[in-house]
Amino acid sequence: MQDVAWLLLKSWQRKYNEDILTFACYFHDISAFKPYRPDGKFDHAEESAKIMPKLAVEYGINDADMINTIVEAVKYHDKRGCGTANETKLLRNADAIDYLGFMAVARDFSKQPNDMSKAIAALKKHLNEFSALLELESAKRMAEPRIEKLKTFLYEFEQESFGLY
Amino acid sequence: MPDMERMQKHLLDLGGTYIYNHARRCLVIAKKLAEEV
Numbered sequence: 001m002q003d004v005a006w007l008l009l010k011s012w013q014r015k016y017n018e019d020i021l022t023f024a025c026y027f028h029d030i031s032a033f034k035p036y037r038p039d040g041k042f043d044h045a046e047e048s049a050k051i052m053p054k055l056a057v058e059y060g061i062n063d064a065d066m067i068n069t070i071v072e073a074v075k076y077h078d079k080r081g082c083g084t085a086n087e088t089k090l091l092r093n094a095d096a097i098d099y100l101g102f103m104a105v106a107r108d109f110s111k112q113p114n115d116m117s118k119a120i121a122a123l124k125k126h127l128n129e130f131s132a133l134l135e136l137e138s139a140k141r142m143a144e145p146r147i148e149k150l151k152t153f154l155y156e157f158e159q160e161s162f163g164l165y
Numbered sequence: 166m167p168d169m170e171r172m173q174k175h176l177l178d179l180g181g182t183y184i185y186n187h188a189r190r191c192l193v194i195a196k197k198l199a200e201e202v
Contacts, residue, residue, distance in 0.1 A: 025192040033179040094194035
């Protein structure tokens with residue numbers, strides 16, 4: 001009984017809904033992949049958000065408020081300052097951090113295995129884009145060493161490649 | 166809680182470990198940031 005009470009207390013103390021945050025984190029990029037990926041140029045956050053209501057119901061999430069929060073978190077996960085839900089802020093800041101540091105290097109080089117100049121260009125672009133999305137002080141603190149490492153990588157890469165890229 | 170095993174399979178089928186592990190990292194980071202919101 002004490003354990004149940006403790007779990008309930010922890011749950012009430014949380015400032016986010018576990019199911020919403022988990023679902024939004026898992027599926028926020030879903031429109032980037034077939035069969036969800038639309039043809040032509042598209043806003044992947046907007047398109048992913050459109051998929052959320054039906055997908056949430058398929059996973060047993062039927063509460064309208066929960067679905068609305070999932071939609072908001074996914075829709076605004078790459079748009080600074082948009083949305084009001086804590087889950088939106090958490091996803092946006094977490095997603096940005098995951099594209100900084102050595103993780104960013106791994107991600108961009110794995111996407112461009114045959115063209116390092118494209119990977120370097122993507123890294124420079126992502127460094128600026130994702131740094132700008134950080135709003136929470138905790139996120140800025142966590143991101144700071146990643147940003148420094150990424151800048152160091154870019155500098156050292158340029159040195160060792162004699163400016164060929 | 167949504168079916169995590171089903172969500173995992175769904176993501177792996179869509180985009181392999183690249184997207185699945187990104188999703189998992191996002192969730193871990195988001196929870197670490199949650200103290201502040």
